[in-house]
Amino acid sequence: MTPMRTAIYPGSFDPVTYGHLDLIERATRIFDRVIVAVLRNTDKPGLFSIEERMGLLREACQSFAGVEIDAFDGLLVDYVRSKGADVVVRGLRAVSDFEHELQMALMNRTMAPEVETFFMMTSAGYSFLSSSLVREIASFGGPVHDLVPPHVEVALRRKFQSSL
Amino acid sequence: MTPMRTAIYPGSFDPVTYGHLDLIERATRIFDRVIVAVLRNTDKPGLFSIEERMGLLREACQSFAGVEIDAFDGLLVDYVRSKGADVVVRGLRAVSDFEHELQMALMNRTMAPEVETFFMMTSAGYSFLSSSLVREIASFGGPVHDLVPPHVEVALRRKFQSSL
Amino acid sequence: MTPMRTAIYPGSFDPVTYGHLDLIERATRIFDRVIVAVLRNTDKPGLFSIEERMGLLREACQSFAGVEIDAFDGLLVDYVRSKGADVVVRGLRAVSDFEHELQMALMNRTMAPEVETFFMMTSAGYSFLSSSLVREIASFGGPVHDLVPPHVEVALRRKFQSSL
Amino acid sequence: MTPMRTAIYPGSFDPVTYGHLDLIERATRIFDRVIVAVLRNTDKPGLFSIEERMGLLREACQSFAGVEIDAFDGLLVDYVRSKGADVVVRGLRAVSDFEHELQMALMNRTMAPEVETFFMMTSAGYSFLSSSLVREIASFGGPVHDLVPPHVEVALRRKFQSSL
Amino acid sequence: MTPMRTAIYPGSFDPVTYGHLDLIERATRIFDRVIVAVLRNTDKPGLFSIEERMGLLREACQSFAGVEIDAFDGLLVDYVRSKGADVVVRGLRAVSDFEHELQMALMNRTMAPEVETFFMMTSAGYSFLSSSLVREIASFGGPVHDLVPPHVEVALRRKFQSSL
Amino acid sequence: MTPMRTAIYPGSFDPVTYGHLDLIERATRIFDRVIVAVLRNTDKPGLFSIEERMGLLREACQSFAGVEIDAFDGLLVDYVRSKGADVVVRGLRAVSDFEHELQMALMNRTMAPEVETFFMMTSAGYSFLSSSLVREIASFGGPVHDLVPPHVEVALRRKFQSSL
Numbered sequence: 001m002t003p004m005r006t007a008i009y010p011g012s013f014d015p016v017t018y019g020h021l022d023l024i025e026r027a028t029r030i031f032d033r034v035i036v037a038v039l040r041n042t043d044k045p046g047l048f049s050i051e052e053r054m055g056l057l058r059e060a061c062q063s064f065a066g067v068e069i070d071a072f073d074g075l076l077v078d079y080v081r082s083k084g085a086d087v088v089v090r091g092l093r094a095v096s097d098f099e100h101e102l103q104m105a106l107m108n109r110t111m112a113p114e115v116e117t118f119f120m121m122t123s124a125g126y127s128f129l130s131s132s133l134v135r136e137i138a139s140f141g142g143p144v145h146d147l148v149p150p151h152v153e154v155a156l157r158r159k160f161q162s163s164l
Numbered sequence: 165m166t167p168m169r170t171a172i173y174p175g176s177f178d179p180v181t182y183g184h185l186d187l188i189e190r191a192t193r194i195f196d197r198v199i200v201a202v203l204r205n206t207d208k209p210g211l212f213s214i215e216e217r218m219g220l221l222r223e224a225c226q227s228f229a230g231v232e233i234d235a236f237d238g239l240l241v242d243y244v245r246s247k248g249a250d251v252v253v254r255g256l257r258a259v260s261d262f263e264h265e266l267q268m269a270l271m272n273r274t275m276a277p278e279v280e281t282f283f284m285m286t287s288a289g290y291s292f293l294s295s296s297l298v299r300e301i302a303s304f305g306g307p308v309h310d311l312v313p314p315h316v317e318v319a320l321r322r323k324f325q326s327s328l
Numbered sequence: 329m330t331p332m333r334t335a336i337y338p339g340s341f342d343p344v345t346y347g348h349l350d351l352i353e354r355a356t357r358i359f360d361r362v363i364v365a366v367l368r369n370t371d372k373p374g375l376f377s378i379e380e381r382m383g384l385l386r387e388a389c390q391s392f393a394g395v396e397i398d399a400f401d402g403l404l405v406d407y408v409r410s411k412g413a414d415v416v417v418r419g420l421r422a423v424s425d426f427e428h429e430l431q432m433a434l435m436n437r438t439m440a441p442e443v444e445t446f447f448m449m450t451s452a453g454y455s456f457l458s459s460s461l462v463r464e465i466a467s468f469g470g471p472v473h474d475l476v477p478p479h480v481e482v483a484l485r486r487k488f489q490s491s492l
Numbered sequence: 493m494t495p496m497r498t499a500i501y502p503g504s505f506d507p508v509t510y511g512h513l514d515l516i517e518r519a520t521r522i523f524d525r526v527i528v529a530v531l532r533n534t535d536k537p538g539l540f541s542i543e544e545r546m547g548l549l550r551e552a553c554q555s556f557a558g559v560e561i562d563a564f565d566g567l568l569v570d571y572v573r574s575k576g577a578d579v580v581v582r583g584l585r586a587v588s589d590f591e592h593e594l595q596m597a598l599m600n601r602t603m604a605p606e607v608e609t610f611f612m613m614t615s616a617g618y619s620f621l622s623s624s625l626v627r628e629i630a631s632f633g634g635p636v637h638d639l640v641p642p643h644v645e646v647a648l649r650r651k652f653q654s655s656l
Numbered sequence: 657m658t659p660m661r662t663a664i665y666p667g668s669f670d671p672v673t674y675g676h677l678d679l680i681e682r683a684t685r686i687f688d689r690v691i692v693a694v695l696r697n698t699d700k701p702g703l704f705s706i707e708e709r710m711g712l713l714r715e716a717c718q719s720f721a722g723v724e725i726d727a728f729d730g731l732l733v734d735y736v737r738s739k740g741a742d743v744v745v746r747g748l749r750a751v752s753d754f755e756h757e758l759q760m761a762l763m764n765r766t767m768a769p770e771v772e773t774f775f776m777m778t779s780a781g782y783s784f785l786s787s788s789l790v791r792e793i794a795s796f797g798g799p800v801h802d803l804v805p806p807h808v809e810v811a812l813r814r815k816f817q818s819s820l
Numbered sequence: 821m822t823p824m825r826t827a828i829y830p831g832s833f834d835p836v837t838y839g840h841l842d843l844i845e846r847a848t849r850i851f852d853r854v855i856v857a858v859l860r861n862t863d864k865p866g867l868f869s870i871e872e873r874m875g876l877l878r879e880a881c882q883s884f885a886g887v888e889i890d891a892f893d894g895l896l897v898d899y900v901r902s903k904g905a906d907v908v909v910r911g912l913r914a915v916s917d918f919e920h921e922l923q924m925a926l927m928n929r930t931m932a933p934e935v936e937t938f939f940m941m942t943s944a945g946y947s948f949l950s951s952s953l954v955r956e957i958a959s960f961g962g963p964v965h966d967l968v969p970p971h972v973e974v975a976l977r978r979k980f981q982s983s984l
Contacts, residue, residue: 005169005194026280030169030250075796086194092283094591098262099750105285106784111799116194119256119283121269124452128598140567143603239468258919263422270456275471288780292926304895307931333497333522358497358578358608403960414522420611426590427914433613434948439963444522447584447611449597586755616944620762632731635767661825661850686825686906686936742850748939754918761941772850775912775939777925 006085007031007118010076013038013053014046015152016060017134019126023091025064026120033066035083040073047135047159060149077112088115093122093130170249171195171282174240177202177217178210179316180224181298183290187255189228190284197230199247204237211299211323224313241276252281257291334413335359335446338404341366341381342374343480344388345462347454351419353392354448361394363411368401375463375487388477405440416445421455498577499523499610502568505530505545506538507644508552509626511618515583517556518612525558527575532565539627539651552641569604580607585614585622662741663687663774666732669694669709670702671808672716673790675782679747681720682776689722691739696729703791703815716805733768744771749778749786826905827851827938830896833858833873834866835972836880837954839946843911845884846940853886855903860893867955867979880969897932908935913942913950 007027013020013036020036027034038053048056054069061067072079080088088108090101105117122129134147138156145153171191177184177200191198202217212220218233225231236243244252252272254265269281286293298311302320309317335355341348341364355362366381376384382397389395400407408416416436418429433445450457462475466484473481499519505512505528519526530545540548546561553559564571572580580600582593597609614621626639630648637645663683669676669692683690694709704712710725717723728735736744744764746757761773778785790803794812801809827847833840833856847854858873868876874889881887892899900908908928910921925937942949954967958976965973 029278030280030282075793075798078796078798092262092266094595098256102256102285103750103784103786103789106288107789107793109285109287110784110802111793114193116190117285118194119285121266121273121281121283123273124270124455127452127455128595128602130595133595133599137567137599137603140570142567142570146602239465239470242468242470258923267422267456267458267461271461271465274456274474275465288783291780291783292923292930294923297923297927301895301927301931304898306895306898310930354608357606358610403957403962406960406962420590420594426584430584430613431914431948431950431953434616435953435957437613437615438948438966439957442521444518445613446522447613449594449601449609449611451601452598586759616947619944619947620759620766622759625759625763629731629763629767632734634731634734638766682936685934686938748918748922754912758912758941762944765941765943770849772846773941774850775941777922777929777937777939779929780926 004032005030005087006033006035006083007087007089008035008037008076008080008083008085009089010037010039010072010079012041012046012131013057014048014131015053015134015148015155016057017126017129017131017148017152018146019091019093019122019129021060021149022123022126023089023120024061024067027089028064028066031066031087031089033068034064034089035068035070035085036061037079038069038071040071048155052155056152056155059151075111077108077115080115081112086116088117090117090119091122092119093127168196169194169251170197170199170247171251171253172199172201172240172244172247172249173253174201174203174236174243176205176210176295177221178212178295179217179298179312179319180221181290181293181295181312181316182310183255183257183286183293185224185313186287186290187253187284188225188231191253192228192230195230195251195253197232198228198253199232199234199249200225201243202233202235204235212319216319220316220319223315239275241272241279244279245276250280252279254281254283255286256283257286257294332360333358333415334361334363334411335415335417336363336365336404336408336411336413337417338365338367338400338407340369340374340459341385342376342459343381343462343476343483344385345454345457345459345476345480346474347419347421347450347457349388349477350451350454351417351448352389352395355417356392356394359394359415359417361396362392362417363396363398363413364389365407366397366399368399376483380483384480384483387479403439405436405443408443409440414444416443418445418447419450420447421450421458496524497522497579498525498527498575499579499581500527500529500568500572500575500577501581502529502531502564502571504533504538504623505549506540506623507545507626507640507647508549509618509621509623509640509644510638511583511585511614511621513552513641514615514618515581515612516553516559519581520556520558523558523579523581525560526556526581527560527562527577528553529571530561530563532563540647544647548644548647551643567603569600569607572607573604578608580609582609582611583614584611585619660688661686661743662689662691662739663743663745664691664693664732664736664739664741665745666693666695666728666735668697668702668787669713670704670787671709671790671804671811672713673782673785673787673804673808674802675747675749675778675785677716677805678779678782679745679776680717680723683745684720684722687722687743687745689724690720690745691724691726691741692717693735694725694727696727704811708811712808712811715807731767733764733771736771737768742772744773746773746775747778748775749783824852825850825907826853826855826903827907827909828855828857828896828900828903828905829909830857830859830892830899832861832866832951833877834868834951835873835954835968835975836877837946837949837951837968837972838966839911839913839942839949841880841969842943842946843909843940844881844887847909848884848886851886851907851909853888854884854909855888855890855905856881857899858889858891860891868975872975876972876975879971895931897928897935900935901932906936908937910937910939911942912939913947 040050050071057069138144204214214235221233302308368378378399385397466472467488532542542563549561630636696706706727713725794800795816860870870891877889958964
């Protein structure tokens, strides 16, 4: 009998973009359960609160089977173990991603050799896309409808109007 | 019920190194079945024949559960489909690997969107290791016992002695 | 009065892809005259002859205003001067391109400081696309209709059938 | 009749260096009008005020024909459109530049497909040169006369003396 | 008669790791005198004070012959000259290191052509290791005994307990 | 008493360029003895014979104290040991150099931990310069006087005239 496979997809998701959703959807085809885990980073407050980010993710992922939205702090490997997961999934867009991700993956393996990291290439059409660019464009009132789902676009607009 | 997950690990394996074996062993922990597939490339003859490479792989992998050794030619995506596999697994060592692998993964997705490619980081201790470096060192009679299993070391020595 | 601006777009074009055509079309919007110049490289024979490559380019570019198809050998800077051109245009897809192109551009500036090189980013959707990948896929009978125009697809099929 | 070509060269210019001036001078040979546009970034205050940077640029560029000094905030593509410009010009020094610039150029193309970005390689002798390194050296009283024009050197010295 | 050779190894060392110690030990085999120089950077306060970092280094290096621990501020090249040193030694781990280090080395050569910079490759097993990753792991109570000497582990634990 | 320090500078030197000479000259300031060692690579014949390359190097280096010209085949680490050398010196120009050199250095350390590799940055003005580019330019009759010493320029011209 084949055991169930669980993958963790950790990140900031401030906010979720079509690039993230492309990865989540592809991960659900391979893994039985995909936990999208928002990192609680007390150093960087971010644009959206952890709870807002989880809400935007939940709405964006509701049509995907086997996806859970969660949040964590502390060491990623401790979180992975607490969830009984087998694999960490990360997206790679560019060489600069690659170097940082390589260092993190090697570090995690030193601390938890049984936790495997799989890297997936971001689709070519989303290779330029990051949450920080989305935030920057939205802050100037620029168009983001090709970059994020409609409900995220609405949330961005509301966020930046209230800061005017 | 969870379906069986099959991963293809394609490569030249001329010859298999401890870097490859590290990846194969880690892949068997995640996938039910790992097919190590030697690429028949008629352009580059290589040091070992396809059959010799498969024999060295078979001996090196005999203690791993769920590993099959095979060979293929033509397009990788066609081979993956013919095996009913879900995932292609590739190792990443360095930035130069990354760029080429990124292009291949994007190209394969254009031709077969249902085939996913997962990249695994080579262990830090093997980040410099490649089959071509092993061949070069062995050709000068240098030490390769930290780089390949004993039976591959014997095969390398025999190969280079016969060419003297 | 503004002088006419001429750009040279040199390359192998073996064969022309949608990535090349995207760049040529964008260059025509900025320059009055764009000369697509096929490099005669006697070392590498290639799949298509220089004349075939020029023919495929001519058909692919017939709807663009201000484009000429040519071929050259020798030093690029000598060719640029002989055409009275102002600018060399090159496409960048990835870091590995970047390094080689940087070296060529600096070398050319040493020899001909008045010749400027402009780099244009390849569109995200074509970042994996190269003539060599197209040749490889076509050689195995794989699908290339998203990568090259129809008349190039026909020429590729003819080329590989005749070699069976 | 050939239309006039306008290029925008955006940046922080805090302060202008010989690397920037090399690029501006080369751009004026290709474009009829080059607008050097200082980015008003309210997040990072910088060493010189926007007005001081524009003054230093104006003095440095007074011998170049067709150069205008300006400042902008908001989205670059909105500014480019408001100026009726055709092209954004950016300098590339190194691989790390390249990746960030590639992402910005692809993002801008998503928002404004008619705005083209041209990259020019920084001259080899200036490949290490950045405004932040100039500021760092000047802050310790180190020599900057090979890196910036004399009037910028004077302005730097004054700035750091007043902060003692 | 051969003159004595002095090398400076500058850095933040906040705190010293096994990666630093590997480099220091290897440098002592080539140079008669190796000065490990902690950069006093008033902008970034860091986890350990400059004096604490020097203390941890002194204890870690006590078995190496010819090593001195020092601190400096201002321009590196001024410090090198003041010590009568011949060479600056720096470790390279990854491509991103490489670019930044290349720029610093070229900048330093512009200011002090007689000061040479030598780069040593970090051992493969330490390629992922940095002081900032050590700080991050220790801040979450994760294991660092493979990354730093025992007395540094103790100092880290004390530092993070006192901040609870 | 300080022991004599010997460095090996291995390479193809087909032919020697001003970039190589810049490195050799700088190495002689640090090391008592610098052995420039031409690699006998039977696979790639090259433009100049090993003896011609050594002759061009000898003439180019005659004003440098402590430089010897030699040739070697087999493993570099075996050659270094046979010479009683302490250090291998290599030049780095670009990221692509870096990756290959990193792999070679790590491999050599596996085989001979007592052999240290030092990397020196190529001067900014020579960052684009390679023997293969020199050969290519000379083959088309292009100018190489800024790239190689006069006697190498003469040798290149003779070589390419005789092949007409």
